[in-house]
Amino acid sequence: MIKIDHLIKRYGANYAVDDISFSVGEGEIVGFLGPNGAGKSTTMNILTGYLSATSGTVTVGGLDVLENPLEAKKLIGFLPEQPPLYLDMTVDEYLNFGYDLKNCTLNREKHLAEICEVVKITDVRKRVIRNLSKGYRQRVGIAQALIGNPKVIIFDEPTVGLDPKQIIEIRNLIRNLGRDHTVILSTHILQEVQAVCDRIVIINKGKIVADELTENITRAVESKRRFNVKIAGPQREVLAMLKSKPGIVYAEALAERDGDAYTYMIESEVGVDIRKNLFYTLAEKNWPMIGLEALGMSLEDIFITIVDTSEEKKKTRGRVSVEKKVAQSVMQSTAEKQSRTEEDKPDTEA
């Protein structure tokens, strides 16, 4: 549905987007992640024809956005970072304007009523946008993007400024849209991507650093386990035991102390549930385990590590952390995927 090929956007000597290539299939929901200034919004603006690219091509539904802008834009509904609202209009007037602007041919009353129902703004339709709260304004912006039932919907940070209940509603909405639309959304809230997207594209400093299915990343995250264990017993011996125990790949004594109990952080091997085994071992040695806490490794950690690794700023501290491993595996698979598409290219051209 969407194909971005070697896209470059340069401002002077500054590359906002530096040779990005990826494609999005029909009905896919893709999360576009990246720290501030990574080039997310720039990419989206090029995708929607608001900005032009320095080089590279963008096609939407087979239409080149630069060469055939009018037709391509008809396929796209766009919610920019700041919803483009005319504050002096009422919601109804605004949506009608959007309807006219997009040369929509669907039944006006019915279509607009449906959209308002979907984003839950029916009860504010007669109100002036200036007087609406941030959350409602955001929803009016989303409603605008849905006018004309476009095949591709692009949201730039759709849930900013919404309250938690609204955020969940909007996420459900996006997920529902994903059934018969192609959706790209940019965000820096990771749970959002995890909750909504089929695929995650992470971009940093204008380059794609990871492009992976959400479930693959989640699986990678879950396959390694990490715990904080509180064990009453002599610290040095306990640590030595933990380090030598099969199934544990890493153990570290933490500074925390509770009477004669010390806290240790351990990482188990992939696919091994170390907990029961550890309990019996400790019981045998008569070192009571008085606390066991599973440390979740969140997508946040992965994300930060991927971004850091891509910048190669932080040097690896002695050990390779689990995040790092996952990050590396994700990045590697992305690199492979991209090189594979590179290799494919001459074939298809030939």
Next chain:
Amino acid sequence: MFAIYKKEMRSYFINAIGYVYIAVFLAISAFVCCFTTLQMQSYEVSLYFTIMICALVVLIPLLTMKLFSEERKLRTEQLLLTAPVTITGMVMAKFLAAFTMFAGTVLVSCINFYPLYKLADEARAADEYAEITSKLGPNTAIIVGNLVGVLLIGMAFISVGVFISALTENQLVAAVSTMAIILAMILVGALNSIIDNYVVRFIISWFSVLDRFANFGYGIFDFNALVYYLSISAVFVFLTIRVYEKRRWG
């Protein structure tokens, strides 16, 4: 394109600006008309139109200042530029909306001439020597000629305002710059009386919008002037389109 035109027209009438413009325009024109005709006991309207053209210095920026600058400030231009509308269509829609407002008020202000015709009728009715005085009264051809001229000058000024508005996101800056440029376009002709050099005078007179107006003032349809004013409008509308094109590529 029509959607944007409609939106702009609506925006003039839901904000104070449209009403302020109409009120100021009609007030000035009524006052000037009284002053130049009734007060002076004359049916001659040329002075009225000349003063009205000078009044456009203040009036035109009211119409054009927010056309693009506000969209840019509120980021609503993103909606327009990502919609299936060409940049040319967008610029033309806004230009035409401003021109519609302008032409509308100019036509409404024609009501000012009614008292002149009425007075002329009464004077003729009261006069026994009707044959001699039958030519008494305002000259309709001159009025129409002046109206056409004013509409054309206004169109040229609006195109300047549209262009300036596209350059800045500050309405005030847009308004003041537009005023300055329109004022310069009107006053530049005055330099001709000081400068001796023929070439310089030729160039200046080319830029002087008032010089072209003279024939309309006599009720003569001047084709050269028509082309001249339309060209100015086209050039500035074109430049506005280029501003948007360039920003996309920036």
